[in-house]
Amino acid sequence: MPEKKAVLFIVDGLGGRPTDMDGETCLEAAETPNLDGMASGGINGLLHTVKRGVKPGSDVAHLSILSYDPEEGYTGRGVFEALGYGMDATKGNIYFRTNFATVDGDVVQDRRAGRINEGQKELEEAINSIDLEDAEFNFKATNQHRGALELVGDNLSPHITDTDPHESGEKMKSCEPVTSSKEAEKTAEIVNQFIEKSREVMEDLDINDRRKEDGEPPANCLLLRGASHMMDVETLEGKYDVESTCVAAGPLYLGVAKQVGMDVRTPDGATGGVDSDLIAKAKTAVSEVDEKDFVFIHAKGADNAGHDHDAEGKKKFLEKVDEAVGYLLDKLDWNRTHMVFTGDHTTPVGYGNHTAEPVPVVFYGSEVRTDSVEEIGERSCARGDLGHMEGLELLPVLFNYNDWTEKYGS
């Protein structure tokens, strides 16, 4: 008997609303012969990644789908971004997402410092030269205005507020504890001290002098958000005895995968945007399936198009997803593989942000009890035999088809 394999394909922001495309969702309107084939040959339903009525952020949605309850130890997005950007994360330290921003006095004039695309090294070195009294830290500038910050120390707490006001034109915020613990108070003080010192060292850097001369917004402040720590959770291998790889480009998804102990791969051409080469991802996935038990492929572009109110872009990206699914259907060994296709949340193009409606979910493979659904879609899958399920149930259901899960009781 061949060794079994499991594949999870998540399309970020997969779901939509009938107002997206004149009575149809983008997924319903898209030409998706391969996904329709998967639905016809599989069992279909709807997935609430957290719970019915809950509008999930991408971090929480992915944790749930990978069977980690966000209620048990999720503190924020920072640690996943830091991991995704290649930082190592250590239990007890605190992680933030950061933006280079332009401030005048206390007012944030541009949260992204004009999407600055130069001088990251100079800025990073300047910031890393700061001395703090009560903690060490590591800062990493990544692409454009983005970066990650690690605060290293004893008795630190992630239960503190963002300094990022989340909107240009607003005052930057002082970091405050959100619990009354000494740890949170101390951490907030350290952060405020860090922010003050970082402003001092950033203000007169050559890069900023040059930008000011050229009329470009200077990167004279670092905004912090998503304070969080490593979750103290068992790895996916510990939970299910599976070796696994995540194929993704977006740092958040790579970071969540690392948090749960997966290997990660980002093939050339995979961008985390609508222009991503999904066939490259599918190829990488197929080769990873040879080595590993479980492969998770993430495709981001549908969410981006949803946030950009771009219905045609979302539809086109979903058609690219369909081609990648076609590649997998063609190349994987269906004598030994079960695959699930789903999304992490709905991102209607009208609203342009996440909403709580469930997303289609299809399980495919030889052991699946097929149903009468004949095409992929929010409404077609609603009539499938799976009914409504929740994120935490997804991997147990998938791995059950491979007879990988443990019996409860005897």
Added chain:
Amino acid sequence: MPEKKAVLFIVDGLGGRPTDMDGETCLEAAETPNLDGMASGGINGLLHTVKRGVKPGSDVAHLSILSYDPEEGYTGRGVFEALGYGMDATKGNIYFRTNFATVDGDVVQDRRAGRINEGQKELEEAINSIDLEDAEFNFKATNQHRGALELVGDNLSPHITDTDPHESGEKMKSCEPVTSSKEAEKTAEIVNQFIEKSREVMEDLDINDRRKEDGEPPANCLLLRGASHMMDVETLEGKYDVESTCVAAGPLYLGVAKQVGMDVRTPDGATGGVDSDLIAKAKTAVSEVDEKDFVFIHAKGADNAGHDHDAEGKKKFLEKVDEAVGYLLDKLDWNRTHMVFTGDHTTPVGYGNHTAEPVPVVFYGSEVRTDSVEEIGERSCARGDLGHMEGLELLPVLFNYNDWTEKYGS
């Protein structure tokens, strides 16, 4: 973009059983063109207001539907009745529903003192003249035998038994603590002291002398039930940032609405019975929608008819509900409104009391993923794309369509 609006229409005791009307439920048998239109243009399912298999009281069902978990602080119905009768409620005080009753010795001969419809003022004044050693109190007589009692004091507990035996012919009960706390013991003692004194002052009132002469059962005792306190919960506005109104007539529903911080309206002609003017309620709702974000309309009569084993009466009332829904469909602005229609529990006319079967639920509005259901009904809605949902999920799902809810995670 216009400001969005949300409407909740609850029919008390909406659900039924096939034995109600010769193989059909009253809802299935009723002529309901407007509700059928709402079902056709909406998404349908079944609602378990608490959980599958749980037979909900009206108080608990309404708390759940308004997204307040009764497990978190529900102690009894008294406080809602008191609020609904226009008493102010203060945290820490204890509230009861009361009946004027006729007792002989310790035996309750008539739990409603012949549905007494006179002398309420005299009885109320006599009772309010009592002095208690360890607590203050306020008593309010309302309609017929009904009233509400507030016990004011420190360290009082709602964890005490009813003095009402719930059946005529039984002995009235002594109030007993149901936990071993000092507070419950003290509160039970105060209640027993109050009952004794109230019997003394009621016995020889003019109204009772007159009733005895006329062969009418005297109101010579007050029965207490539903001891409870204000729930320590956030208001609906605090939870969801919505201003809201409840349009209802029954004191329980007005009281639950007040508990969660809603404004309340009872239009002329709204009675809380089968004779209620539901078009008056719908008109009030439409005008409240202009002022508020969220309006909850309650219609009670279907439950009354169910309790009275009156299948024709329930069917007719549901046809009146349908007209009111037609008025709303006609008058509300569907470019900005989402509405949900459902019930709080099943009240089959055969059994004549609440049962645990789920009730139909329909969400309607532009963002809803419509399904293939074409008429309202317990069995038709069961085939809708919503599947089975629970009460606590109802407002999050409704408000999600208006993009009013917060993201969990980022």
